[in-house]
Each structure stands twice: as structure tokens, then as C-alpha cells.
Amino acid sequence: MRKEVKIGLTGIAALVILFFGIKFLKTSRLFNSAESYYILFSNSKGLTQNSAVYADGYNIGTTGDIAYEKPNRVVVRIDVSKGVKIPRGTIAKLDEAILGGCTLNMTMGANPADCYAPGDTIPGTEEKGLMEAAAGLMPSAAQLLSHVDTLVLALNTLAGNPNLAVILENTRQVTENLNSSTKRLDKLMNNDLPRIAATLERAGKNVDTLTGSLAKIDFQNTMDNIDETIKSLQQTADNVNTATNKLTQPDNNIGLLLNDTLLYGNLTSTLNNAAQLLDDIKKHPSRYVNVTVFGRKQKKD
Numbered sequence: 001m002r003k004e005v006k007i008g009l010t011g012i013a014a015l016v017i018l019f020f021g022i023k024f025l026k027t028s029r030l031f032n033s034a035e036s037y038y039i040l041f042s043n044s045k046g047l048t049q050n051s052a053v054y055a056d057g058y059n060i061g062t063t064g065d066i067a068y069e070k071p072n073r074v075v076v077r078i079d080v081s082k083g084v085k086i087p088r089g090t091i092a093k094l095d096e097a098i099l100g101g102c103t104l105n106m107t108m109g110a111n112p113a114d115c116y117a118p119g120d121t122i123p124g125t126e127e128k129g130l131m132e133a134a135a136g137l138m139p140s141a142a143q144l145l146s147h148v149d150t151l152v153l154a155l156n157t158l159a160g161n162p163n164l165a166v167i168l169e170n171t172r173q174v175t176e177n178l179n180s181s182t183k184r185l186d187k188l189m190n191n192d193l194p195r196i197a198a199t200l201e202r203a204g205k206n207v208d209t210l211t212g213s214l215a216k217i218d219f220q221n222t223m224d225n226i227d228e229t230i231k232s233l234q235q236t237a238d239n240v241n242t243a244t245n246k247l248t249q250p251d252n253n254i255g256l257l258l259n260d261t262l263l264y265g266n267l268t269s270t271l272n273n274a275a276q277l278l279d280d281i282k283k284h285p286s287r288y289v290n291v292t293v294f295g296r297k298q299k300k301d
Helices: 003-027 129-138 140-160 162-215 221-248 251-261 261-283
Strands: 034-041 052-055 059-072 072-079 091-096 102-107 121-126
Touching: 034 091
Parallel strands: 034 121, 052 102, 091 121
Antiparallel strands: 034 072, 052 059, 059 072, 091 102
């Protein structure tokens, strides 16, 4: 055998021995300064040896041997670095990852003075993975399909209803009416409303002007003048009443004329006689007028 071949085979054998030696040393506790504890699980969920062990998110060791003893009983040995104390009340949890695999997490107890001794058994629990939790929330396929069938049947019944076309037509008309109302409202907002606002603004200005003018009026003086006028009218009314009362009294000429019935009768008779006299004068003027023509006296009728 050639020398080069011997050297090559020797190198390959050395590499194989080195690989398996390192692997043996990693799994062996002979040169490992770790302390071992045991955890009981009802299901290991695919946990493997040499998996990391975390305590509140901090890596404290690795998993060792995993032994299946009987149904619903799996014993997992963990190798924890020396100096790491595990208080009683600690719970080990198996958390499944989304993409597969499993992580061992230790939720430490609250009393650091009371700790487990190496070799003790720590209770374990299995957390539901995300897929398992989602599966529990989802309804079964049969129930889902039955609901889908019911929905499809309802849609078919609705589509076959002759009133659907009427409903759609009414919906279209309502939509058109809404569009027309929207256009009117836009016109009102864009055209009429600005004019109304301008008119209101002018009215407000006029009211302000009127208010200012009213504020300048001397209402007290005006009211005083009105009071004086009312007093003058009252005095005039009193004078009229006084004059009326005097006219009704028989102690004056006008009062006698208004109140003496005999005088009224005599005046009435005198006026009647005067009227008859004037009428007779008109009819027979020759009886009362004597006219001489050329020295002669005209005969009386």
C-alpha cells in the first residue's frame, strides 16, 4: 500500500474518532459539571436530547435522557449548570413552536430559600401550541359544511323570489331620488344659501344701524314732550267741558237761547212769518212797492 493512502486513511479515522468523541463528551456526565433533575410529562411532544432548557427565558442547561415508562408518563432528565437553584413551586412547560419542535421552559418558584435538590423530580405541564389552540377554536368541518349548505339554499331561495326584481327596481329608484335630492341640495348650498346668507348679513347690518340710531334718540325728552302734550289735551278737554256746562246753564244769553223753549217757539214762528212774507212779496211785489211812471201812480192789483 502506498504511503499516501495510509496517511489519508489515518486522517479519516482520526476525524471519525474525534466526531464521535465530542458527541460522547456532550452527552456524557463524566466531564460535565452539571446537576441533574427529572421532570414528568404525560406527553413529550417531540422533545429531543440536547435541547435547550430555559428559566424565565434564560438558558440554564440542556435535556438529557428521555425515557418512556408507561402510558401518559414520560421522564425527562435535565442537566442544569452548577450554581443554578430551582425553587420549589417551579413548573416545567413544553411549548410547541409554530414551525415544529418543542422548547422546555421553567417557570421558577417565588421562594429561593426552599429549592429542589439535584435528582429531585419537578412537575411538568404541556402548553397547547398555536395550531392546537386554533384547532380548538375552529368548528368541525361537518358543522361548517352544513352551515354553508344552509347559506347556499337561502341564497338560491332569495335569487328565485320574483319580488327580488321589484326590490332591485325600487332600490334603483330610491338611488335616483337620492341623487336628485343631492343635486338639489348642492344647488341650494352653492347658489341659494350664499344669497340667503348675504341677505341676512345686510339685515343684520340694518338692525345694527337702527339700533345705533335708536340709541341716539333722547327718549326721556320725547316722553316728557308727550306728557306735556297729554296734559295740554287734558286741559283743553276740561275747558271744553266747562264751556259745555256753561252753555247748558240758563244764566247767559247762549244758555237762554239753548234752554228757553218759549224763545225757541217765538223765533220759529217769526222765521215762518218771514218766510211767508218773502213768498208773498215774490208773488205780489206790487202790493209792497209803489212805483210812479211819468207822474202817475200805478194801480194796485
